[in-house]
Amino acid sequence: MVEFSITNQRYTYIDDHKWPSEEIDIHHIIVRKSNAKGFIVCVSAFVVLANGLCLFLVKDISISIIFWSFLLSAILVKLMFWKSVVKESVVVMPAFGVQLETHYRSGRIARRFVPIGKILKPVLLECVTPITCYWSLSLILRGEADLMLVFKELHPPMKMLVPIWKALCIACGSEESSDPSIKNG
Amino acid sequence: MAYQKHRILMVSDFFYPNFGGVESHIYYLSQCLLKLGHKVVVMTHAYGNRSGVRYMTGGLKVYYVPWRPFLMQNTLPTFYGTLPIIRTILIREKISLVHGHQAFSTLCHEALMHARTMGYKVVFTDHSLYGFADVGSIHMNKVLQFTLADVSQAICVSHTSKENTVLRSGVPPEKVFVIPNAVDTAMFKPGPERPRGNEIVIVVISRLVYRKGADLLVEVIPEVCHLFPNVRFIVGGDGPKRVRLEEMREKHSLQDRVEMLGAVPHARVRSVLISGHIFLNSSLTEAFCIAILEAASCGLLTVSTRVGGVPEVLPDDMIVLAEPDPGDMVQAIKKAISLLPKIDPQIMHERMKKLYNWHDVAKRTEIVYDRALKCPNQNFLERVSRYLSCGAWAGKLFCLVMIIDFLLWRLVQLLQPTEDIEEVPEFTVSNHQDREMFLNSSEVQSSR
Numbered sequence: 001m002v003e004f005s006i007t008n009q010r011y012t013y014i015d016d017h018k019w020p021s022e023e024i025d026i027h028h029i030i031v032r033k034s035n036a037k038g039f040i041v042c043v044s045a046f047v048v049l050a051n052g053l054c055l056f057l058v059k060d061i062s063i064s065i066i067f068w069s070f071l072l073s074a075i076l077v078k079l080m081f082w083k084s085v086v087k088e089s090v091v092v093m094p095a096f097g098v099q100l101e102t103h104y105r106s107g108r109i110a111r112r113f114v115p116i117g118k119i120l121k122p123v124l125l126e127c128v129t130p131i132t133c134y135w136s137l138s139l140i141l142r143g144e145a146d147l148m149l150v151f152k153e154l155h156p157p158m159k160m161l162v163p164i165w166k167a168l169c170i171a172c173g174s175e176e177s178s179d180p181s182i183k184n185g
Numbered sequence: 186m187a188y189q190k191h192r193i194l195m196v197s198d199f200f201y202p203n204f205g206g207v208e209s210h211i212y213y214l215s216q217c218l219l220k221l222g223h224k225v226v227v228m229t230h231a232y233g234n235r236s237g238v239r240y241m242t243g244g245l246k247v248y249y250v251p252w253r254p255f256l257m258q259n260t261l262p263t264f265y266g267t268l269p270i271i272r273t274i275l276i277r278e279k280i281s282l283v284h285g286h287q288a289f290s291t292l293c294h295e296a297l298m299h300a301r302t303m304g305y306k307v308v309f310t311d312h313s314l315y316g317f318a319d320v321g322s323i324h325m326n327k328v329l330q331f332t333l334a335d336v337s338q339a340i341c342v343s344h345t346s347k348e349n350t351v352l353r354s355g356v357p358p359e360k361v362f363v364i365p366n367a368v369d370t371a372m373f374k375p376g377p378e379r380p381r382g383n384e385i386v387i388v389v390i391s392r393l394v395y396r397k398g399a400d401l402l403v404e405v406i407p408e409v410c411h412l413f414p415n416v417r418f419i420v421g422g423d424g425p426k427r428v429r430l431e432e433m434r435e436k437h438s439l440q441d442r443v444e445m446l447g448a449v450p451h452a453r454v455r456s457v458l459i460s461g462h463i464f465l466n467s468s469l470t471e472a473f474c475i476a477i478l479e480a481a482s483c484g485l486l487t488v489s490t491r492v493g494g495v496p497e498v499l500p501d502d503m504i505v506l507a508e509p510d511p512g513d514m515v516q517a518i519k520k521a522i523s524l525l526p527k528i529d530p531q532i533m534h535e536r537m538k539k540l541y542n543w544h545d546v547a548k549r550t551e552i553v554y555d556r557a558l559k560c561p562n563q564n565f566l567e568r569v570s571r572y573l574s575c576g577a578w579a580g581k582l583f584c585l586v587m588i589i590d591f592l593l594w595r596l597v598q599l600l601q602p603t604e605d606i607e608e609v610p611e612f613t614v615s616n617h618q619d620r621e622m623f624l625n626s627s628e629v630q631s632s633r
């Protein structure tokens with residue numbers, strides 16, 4: 001089993017290649033736990049609840065304030081834990097297809113499968129938003145106008161995307177173009 | 186001679202797919218700088234669906250940042266809104282110098298302000314002349330004063346423009362360089378032969394707006410048609426004043442003598458020019474006027490109003506100047522018609538090739554960049570104190586704006602540390618021809 005990993009402050013990349021016993025190549029991007037963020041969310045939820053309780057007890061505002069503060073803190077906690085992504089994986093099955101998985105903290109896993117024949121080419125693109133610019137890995141699909149993002153929620157850095165891109169290129173048989181040549185990776 | 190290769194970010198609201206003087210200036214200058222070995226990246230706002238990163242000829246990278254234009258192609262001026270994206274682009278492309286174009290571009294002013302806050306060297310090119318008296322101009326001049334208070338070097342396209350910029354903004358004249366625009370003489374060539382017949386064709390191609398003297402045309406054309414029965418006009422271009430020209434045509438029954446082409450796409454300008462003998466420019470204000478360069482390059486004799494930087498553009502035997510007055514312009518056209526037999530389009534074209542050349546502009550701009558990079562680094566307090574001299578109230582306001590910008594920059598640095606922004610790897614734009622040349626040259630080198 002060949003395992004290869006790169007870490008940075010936000011993400012850990014693991015290449016799980018069970019070779020030569022299996023052909024399947026799995027690439028994981030795992031989000032490193034940010035304790036600060038969780039702490040801040042819990043503290044804010046607590047502050048909101050305490051405020052609601054205080055207003056009810058001291059200032060004699062109706063009990064519905066407690067209900068609203070519960071609701072607000074529940075929303076905060078839900079946003080923090082329910083929708084947050086633990087891991088995104090790319091399972092490359094040569095000659096068969098590619099499976100893209102997103103694992104959420106709540107235990108839910110969202111999967112998308114792309115048959116190998118549908119992939120025209122995997123590409124690394126620069127995405128520009130009004131605030132920033134980042135690299136993303138996308139698949140050009142045959143017969144479709146839109147590109148499919150490999151990592152829907154996460155923005156891993158270039159050094160983690162390059163080995164995945166190379167593996168996808170090999171799997172779908174498109175040549176990595178030698179020109180334009182990359183001088184420093 | 187430049188010893189050092191620069192990495193330049195060109196910023197403006199005006200770029201391809203728009204066509205115009207500023208747009209073509211940025212494009213040609215960037216291409217020539219790329220040929221000289223520098224790295225050039227262009228930043229502009231998104232045009233409709235055209236958003237994100239695009240590559241143009243020669244590997245010119247263009248960032249179409251998705252900020253909506255709000256007025257006359259300009260991005261909405263949010264003062265600090267563009268700070269994060271500009272910082273990201275400057276870091277990821279490893280830019281050494283920022284070059285802003287056009288005083289009317291809000292994106293340019295914001296980019297230059299943020300670049301100065303972050304300590305980059307900054308060059309500004311002004312392409313137009315502005316007034317001093319009306320409300321719009323007063324505000325524009327204040328904004329320009331703010332930007333130029335702390336710019337490393339400035340470039341103007343003519344000496345008249347330099348005088349105008351220095352007076353409007355109070356920048357020391359030693360900081361301002363004059364580098365005229367040029368013309369792509371390979372594209373604007375005279376036709377294989379001059380239009381036959383005893384008719385004289387006068388061509389006008391411009392936006393039909395007040396500034397470009399469309400009202401003068403309405404007076405001049407009927408008079409000329411009356412005096413010279415063998416003269417015909419071709420008018421290309423569109424705008425609010427087109428209606429007036431159509432009315433003039435109807436009133437004087439000149440439908441067979443004045444041809445209105447409507448908006449002429451840039452690629453077809455040459456074919457319209459070579460169908461004429463004389464080019465008429467009636468602008469009321471012009472910092473440089475690339476249109477008359479294009480006409481001269483196609484072998485046409487030019488008749489123009491003596492405004493702004495126009496007298497500096499062409500040698501005296503290629504142009505007939507007139508005051509922006511209908512009577513004077515008719516006299517000038519009369520003189521031009523009498524000079525016409527002596528003009529040889531090919532000789533004119535050859536002279537233009539020697540006089541105006543984008544590679545020359547790029548080399549001169551390189552000198553300005555070298556000078557800009559040699560400017561001493563000043564610390565924050567010294568730079569902020571420069572703004573105090575801008576005016577009693579304005580000075581303090583500008584200082585406040587810069588201080589807030591500095592604090593916001595520090596905040597953005599905390600939220601998105603520099604290490605998180607990845608630098609873009611270098612790409613070589615391969616070309617089979619280039620590869621052959623590279624292989625040949627490396628063989629030659631190894632055999633020495």
